[in-house]
Amino acid sequence: MTSNGAFSLNVLALIPARGGSKGIPRKNILTLAGKPVIAYSILHGKASKYINRVIVSTDDAEIADVSRQWGAEVPFMRPAEYAQDLSPDIDVFRHCLLWLREHEGYEPDLVVHLRPPGPVRRVELIDQAIELLRDHPDADAVRSVTMALQSPYKMWHMGEDGFLKPVLRVEGMADSQSIPRQMLPTVYWQCGYVDVIRPRAVLEKNSMWGDTVLPFIVNDNLLEIDYPENIPAVEEALKRLEAGVSPDSAPTDGRHPV
Numbered sequence: 001m002t003s004n005g006a007f008s009l010n011v012l013a014l015i016p017a018r019g020g021s022k023g024i025p026r027k028n029i030l031t032l033a034g035k036p037v038i039a040y041s042i043l044h045g046k047a048s049k050y051i052n053r054v055i056v057s058t059d060d061a062e063i064a065d066v067s068r069q070w071g072a073e074v075p076f077m078r079p080a081e082y083a084q085d086l087s088p089d090i091d092v093f094r095h096c097l098l099w100l101r102e103h104e105g106y107e108p109d110l111v112v113h114l115r116p117p118g119p120v121r122r123v124e125l126i127d128q129a130i131e132l133l134r135d136h137p138d139a140d141a142v143r144s145v146t147m148a149l150q151s152p153y154k155m156w157h158m159g160e161d162g163f164l165k166p167v168l169r170v171e172g173m174a175d176s177q178s179i180p181r182q183m184l185p186t187v188y189w190q191c192g193y194v195d196v197i198r199p200r201a202v203l204e205k206n207s208m209w210g211d212t213v214l215p216f217i218v219n220d221n222l223l224e225i226d227y228p229e230n231i232p233a234v235e236e237a238l239k240r241l242e243a244g245v246s247p248d249s250a251p252t253d254g255r256h257p258v
Contacts, residue, residue, distance in 0.1 A: 140210025
């Protein structure tokens with residue numbers, strides 16, 4: 001049972017925060033609107049009415065210290081092989097879940113993925129995503145998505161022969177690249193706002209979403225600090241949230257990569 005009696009599941013918030021960063025060096029502890037970037041995700045996790053534990057997985061001692069100062073647990077240091085530029089999320093999640101099982105006998109029912117580069121987040125949406133997975137026990141995960149700005153049915157890739165090839169085709173349509181977008185299937189883009197996953201997907205199915213994933217459609221502006229030019233918009237949106245104003249009117253120029 002959570003401290004406020006919300007429900008009886010063990011819900012872990014996992015915040016991956018490695019030390020290396022190419023776009024903005026040391027961005028996880030960069031100060032934005034008066035707080036380190038990682039502090040926002042930690043505070044979001046702690047403010048949730050469902051999350052029991054907030055853990056930061058990092059390979060960096062300074063990030064670990066800052067995370068503890070803002071109330072997160074850092075029970076282990078992430079091995080270097082899981083903190084490379086191309087390290088996939090699943091390695092980070094598997095390492096955390098196995099470490100907690102082996103060293104603490106702790107196995108959460110749900111894991112909430114909070115990404116530090118996206119600090120503009122409403123806690124009520126985190127809780128709604130948790131509730132969605134809680135209420136659908138057959139689902140392996142909830143993934144936040146938003147309407148795609150561009151249709152993959154109008155995209156191309158370069159073939160080995162040097163000619164363009166359609167990325168996707170629509171069954172029954174010979175030329176989906178040349179028809180109005182409104183006639184094509186609706187597609188969604190994974191935005192990284194908040195994702196929730198059952199450990200069985202990671203540990204038994206070797207996947208970050210398993211076999212069945214529910215959509216959590218986010219209509220808020222999606223802001224991240226992947227590059228220096230993103231910082232002013234993110235900082236302005238954070239100030240709006242702090243003042244109790246919706247961040248939606250802040251300019252949008254940063255998104256989580258697919």
